[in-house]
Amino acid sequence: MGGDVQTGENEWFYSEEVKEHFFSPKNIFTSEEEAKNYTADGEGMVGSPACGDVMRMWIKVDPKTDRIRECKWRTFGCASALASTSMLSVMVTENGGIKIVDALRLKPGDIIKRLGGLPARKIHCSVLGDKALRAAINDYFKKSGQFSRVLHAEGKIIDPEVNVSDEDIEHAVLEGARTIEDLQKRLKVGIHNKDVLPKVKELIAYYRKKHFGE
Amino acid sequence: MGIYLDNSATTYVDSRVRKEMEPFFSKDYGNPSSFHDMGLAAKNAIEDSRKKVAGILNASPKEIIFTGSGTESINLAIKGVYRANRSRGNHIITTRTEHHAVLDSCRYLEENEGAKITYLDVDRDGIINLDNLEKSITKDTILISIIYANNEIGTIQPIAEIGKIAKKHSIVFHTDACQAGCSQDLNVKNLGVDLLTLNGSKIYGPKGTGMLFIKSGTKIHPIIHGGGQEFGLRSGTENVPGIVGFAKALETCQLSKEEENKRLTELRDKLISGIQGSVPKTILNGHPTKRLPNNVNISFLDIEGEAILLHLNREGIYASTGSACSSESLEPSYVITSLGLPHEVAHGSIRFSLGRQNTENDIDHVLMVMPGIVKKLRMISPVRVNEDELRR
Missing domain, CATH: 3.40.640.10 (Type I PLP-dependent aspartate aminotransferase-like (Major domain))
Structure with missing residues (x-):
């Protein structure tokens, strides 16, 4: 009965650029080994698998020029999310690497423009890339001791000594922190400044409930 | 074709x-x-x-x-x-x-x-x-x-x-x-x-x-x-x-019901066991036997369904997904979450629904390309779902 049916050519919802980055993603790890041994200057992760999108970014920064030298990423999500992260990794490393100050100014719209547009209902799939990058840059600031440069765009600072915001705590909980000890391993929050501990514990409980229903 | x-x-x-x-x-x-x-x-x-x-x-x-x-x-x-x-x-x-x-x-x-x-x-x-x-x-x-x-x-x-x-x-x-x-x-x-x-x-x-x-x-x-x-x-x-x-x-x-049911059930079970045998970390959604002879619904853990669909599409294979990304809403399939499975499992679900035009060659072709697609997407995924927690 096979001759009875005809399957026509398919129409694509995505631009050529999206397809290119989706099918041939740039700046990815090519083996598990490479990912495991990669030492980044800064690393950030945003999103949750339950929401359908998770993005993780690793950056290497040239301290002399303050430019991003390398950017690796991993993304759980649809074609828009994958292509957006891939394009972002190209945008921050091309032409000798982007200045940190310029990287922090990148917005989802810049990525979408470079991708040749996205279907309207797919825009929300691309809004995490710049957040993941910002998280990686913030992590770099903290790891390299540049606490004064740490940004808290939408967050409220909980521990001014290490510049940790409620947003940082939320990200740490999303990354798996469950206790104050877990959190301190990642953020060094409240180690000297013990007065903030009750507030930090309250926030952990709040974000655990918010994201995991615990 | x-x-x-x-x-x-x-x-x-x-x-x-x-x-x-x-x-x-x-x-x-x-x-x-x-x-x-x-x-x-x-x-x-x-x-x-x-x-x-x-x-x-x-x-x-x-x-x-x-x-x-x-x-x-x-x-x-x-x-x-x-x-x-x-x-x-x-x-x-x-x-x-x-x-x-x-x-x-x-x-x-x-x-x-x-x-x-x-x-x-x-x-x-x-x-x-x-x-x-x-x-x-x-x-x-x-x-x-x-x-x-x-x-x-x-x-x-x-x-x-x-x-x-x-x-x-x-x-x-x-x-x-x-x-x-x-x-x-x-x-x-x-x-x-x-x-x-x-x-x-x-x-x-x-x-x-x-x-x-x-x-x-x-x-x-x-x-x-x-x-x-x-x-x-x-x-x-x-x-x-x-x-x-x-x-x-x-x-x-x-x-032609009886004859066709027998043929489709064999193809269905070949596709299910073939995928589960060659791709790690999968979950069969739905009842193993009390199911339509033409339905295969499998979640591929750690990756997202729309991305899988696009890869399948490039191979000339047309299926569907319970991921939120392929629908108008932000929620993944309520059918799969109603089974007690978490959202990330629903996001990674693919439905292959067979029909009269499908042959064993079609199934073989899917089984040939599926492991590579999953491997490729998992390599760029930051998510590692604990499979044991999802076992029955």
Whole structure:
């Protein structure tokens, strides 16, 4: 009965650029080994698998020029999310690497423009890339001791000594922190400044409930 | 030429069906309500089709109503029965895993016409608990609507047993049999149903055709008013070629049912075991055996369904996903989360629905490309779901 049916050519919802980055993603790890041994200057992760999108970014920064030298990423999500992260990794490393100050100014719209547009209902799939990058840059600031440069765009600072915001705590909980000890391993929050501990514990409980229903 | 594995979305139109429909477009195009030979020819075609369908359902021709879609039949069944029985009660029992046509009709009655709805839970395989069904019946219950076979995961409900419970409590029972038309028993007396919905576009018939069986004596109001066609229950000039095509499609399906079920079940099980044997970290959604012979629904952990679909599409394989990203909403498949599985598992689900045109070569081709696609996407995924926590 096979001759009875005809399957026509398919129409694509995505631009050529999206397809290119989706099918041939740039700046990815090519083996598990490479990912495991990669030492980044800064690393950030945003999103949750339950929401359908998770993005993780690793950056290497040239301290002399303050430019991003390398950017690796991993993304759980649809074609828009994958292509957006891939394009972002190209945008921050091309032409000798982007200045940190310029990287922090990148917005989802810049990525979408470079991708040749996205279907309207797919825009929300691309809004995490710049957040993941910002998280990686913030992590770099903290790891390299540049606490004064740490940004808290939408967050409220909980521990001014290490510049940790409620947003940082939320990200740490999303990354798996469950206790104050877990959190301190990642953020060094409240180690000297013990007065903030009750507030930090309250926030952990709040974000655990918010994201995991615990 | 691609490999179409989306037959639960819609099927192609069988050439025998097209041939049967052909005269009614431009030759015998009269209006069945007209008082002349052209009208009579059209009317006879409809009545012959009605008899044909009634025969398959072991029903009487006057119990068969032709409609414009499965969705329309469901709307008529739920809203029509509710409104006609409103004086007896306002309670409807259904399940969490119904098609949107049922869920949204119920929600509409809940929000606008005072209905109380019970949405029954399903177990990990997608099957309702009969004790829970019986316990949820109240003195106000006037309708039970339960899907015969689920459109996403293919799980088949114990319709005949539900029918007995409904009968014992004298409650009208409707089943949405849209996915069951080709492969399952449609004998309404065996099933004990008062209403049954079918859809032409899932049974190798024309799109825009549907049918509702309404047992004689069932109180029901029309939802479309006008010229009084279809015993006053579905006004509007009849879609004569569509009705003729629907009846021929149902007949063709049911005639080759046993043979085709056997063939598809073998292909289905080959695809399931082949994927599970070659791709780590997968979960079969739905019941392993009480499922449609053409349904395979598998979640690939740590990756997202739309991304898988695009890779499959590039290989010329057409399937579907329960991921939020391929739908209009931000929520993934409610059918899969109703099984007790987390959202990330629903995001990674792929449905392969087989059909008459599929061969063993098609299955072999899917099995050849699937491991590579999954491996590629997992390499760029930051998520590592703990598989053990999801085991039964």
